[in-house]
Amino acid sequence: MRIGELAKRTGCQSETVRYYEQTGLLPEPAREAGNYRSYDERHVERLSFIRHCRSLDMTLEEIRTLLRFRDAPEKNCGDVNELLDEHIGHVASRITELTRLEKELKRLRHLCGKAQTSKDCGILNGLAKGTTASRRHHSGTGHVHRTHPAR
């Protein structure tokens, strides 16, 4: 199987596959005649694992750690539990934070019901006052992203 098929079967792009290879998440595959990368089912499985972890919002670093355990089946997996617990904590605290944001945003939104001139807009004026709810961007709990994705 060439890179395009692998990508399609795992729901990502060829570039992403090569990127994972570069950063050591995927092993360098064999090459066929024309220098094309040649993959088999084991690659599909590993890449699926990675993509599944990504869909759970883990970082590549976390995934790297998990893969090390997968690659050493006799090792004790206690740290896996720990990693997951931490990750769950990060997600939970991000939810808390976003919920707070949502409330504040809705409050702001009610300050301007209808279109009018900017200088009288309750939203713009509301934003000018420093509510400063969260002085630091992230409460420092962990590694949970903001609201806007990479596109």
Added chain:
Amino acid sequence: MRIGELAKRTGCQSETVRYYEQTGLLPEPAREAGNYRSYDERHVERLSFIRHCRSLDMTLEEIRTLLRFRDAPEKNCGDVNELLDEHIGHVASRITELTRLEKELKRLRHLCGKAQTSKDCGILNGLAKGTTASRRHHSGTGHVHRTHPAR
């Protein structure tokens, strides 16, 4: 006031201030004798506005748009309402998504109660099966970030 004081008063770093100037969010300030940037209260206010928006997880692009309205007080602010509504939508859908993640992560976590060998770890095995709950990373709704912040 020099850049350090401005930064302190708005809760960010001097580098961030200069970055905002570069990208056009803050106007180029006057310079004092030794080529130091010289700020006044209007800068404090504008920067506070920006930081407040950032604390609400808006992108610099969104903030730029809001600032354009602030800078044109006679213009109609209807688009401000729209921007905010959209942003609220993004935050809301991110919360939904993270809540789903949290559930799945907790389910996974229960698959391995205690430390054991990796090959028997329910978590690692659970991650290998492609649940593929969300084929695309973000459901495409908007611009809401993942779980891990910029550190």
Added chain:
DNA sequence: GGTACACTTTGTAGTTACTACAGGGTCAAG
């Protein structure tokens, strides 16, 4: 054989919102 087309290769640059230097300059105090 020619050529159109889809796919692949490597490598590099761009994205967001900063942060972290390096290698200098300015200024007041001691």
Added chain:
DNA sequence: CTTGACCCTGTAGTAACTACAAAGTGTACC
């Protein structure tokens, strides 16, 4: 006149990709 705290410009790094550019490969059709 040196020490220290601050400031200057400019560049590179971060995460996890995405998007090219410029070239090679493989197959189908005429």
